[in-house]
Amino acid sequence: MERTAPPLTERTEGFWRSGADGVLRIARCQACGWRLQPPRPVCPKCRGMDIRFEPVSGDGVVHAWTINRYAWNPGMPPPYVLAHVELVEQPGLMLLSNIIGCAPEDVRVGMPVHVTFEQAGEAWIPVFSA
């Protein structure tokens, strides 16, 4: 599977490079503790501007899922599962990602999943395994 690599920018590379050591890091406001995904330089809750990437457990649950049948990307032959994964650290902290490591039709809402990474260019793409 050949994924499209995301651009690495000052705003986002802390997220995309995080998986190099197998740990998922999410931007977090140092003033109020709110986690932001996608990462932004200002906290929408307290407007704090000290935002740093901090490790999370990598545990999440499937919020919604779909078996994609359409070849959006020539490097990613369908079918594959796309899902909104809610990270356990904060209600509503959601990543759009893929579910791997199980048959597509076995994915369920509420299923616990754990992060793993697949490399694309210089980025480490966080995907989730049952």
Add this chain to the structure above:
Amino acid sequence: MIENPMLEKKVVISGVGRSDMGRRLRRDPWLLTAQAALAAIADAGLTPEDIDGLSTYPGASWSTPGITGAGVDDVKALLGIKTRWHTGGGELPGQLGSIVNATLAVAGGLCEHVLCFRTVWESTAQEQIGSRSETLRSVTTVREFDQWTKPFGAGYSTFGALTMQRYMHESGSTREQLAQIALTARANAASNPAAVYRSPMTMDDYMGARMISDPLCLYDCDTPMDGSVAIVISRADSARIDRKRAISFQAIGSATGLEASAEMMWGRTDLKPADVDLAELYDGFSILAVRWMEALSLCPRNEGGRFIEGGSRIAIGGELPISTGGGQLSGGRMHGYGALHQACRQLRGEAEGVQIEPRPQVAVVSSGAESFSSCLLLSR
């Protein structure tokens, strides 16, 4: 709560028009735009010289190929229109945000007659470039949003599918129930000569259709087409327009999100959901029509599947007709403007073949999905 200055009473829809419409017309999108614009202007009883404002979505600046066939400057040059005010852009509250903008400009006294337009030529653009996915890949503008979707192989249908899957999980509704959005649209399209798909569709057709992104099947996705729709927004007290044919705004909702837009709209009127005779709901994916139905309190939350089951309630002649021209699923993707055009025709009693009897008094029209949303409550 913001005091309602009754913006809605100061403006009307004075004219509507559309171009030739269909799959792969292979026509210059500027020509389609001019057809729709001149039809709408004439329908309002005006001439191009009367038009002093222009408004469109998404404008000529950003698009996948074919998603926008003309911008504001194009139409000024095409029709020799001299404006006192204009706007065009994508960062609006839904596609009908371009209508909302026009109401503000007219009510605020910047201009008197705004021509609003929406032109698509996606099916021809896709044919020229190749396959649909090739069309989408040819987009050169990388939006901030794309970096969070492309590495995972997500596309537009992903979001319709995730919305539908989560909705089915929360509400317990079934594909057989939700199929009625597509089946109703197709049944109504049969009587609309401008609709893209008019051949009959059965429940078996729907259930047997290929999956695009489970549980979203082919018939849950709207269809690209070529065409243009134009709407003229005028001062309600303009001496030039035909007041008997004008459509009134009862309320506008332009807040972020379906529920917030709906709440805002109902907060600006004494009318209630039970007063709605017709709902032309945004159906870029069929589930969005269900989501809008619930957001607008036209049925209870999570009851949409059971409400539309069997289809009789939402058919022409039912208590809440929807997609009376075929919607975007069967009529074609006019991005909210098709729904608005159809609602105006129904309110005027001019929807030949699919006219609701007795003629509807109140219609709601919605556009967009998620945080990109707006809705209009209209009356004749």
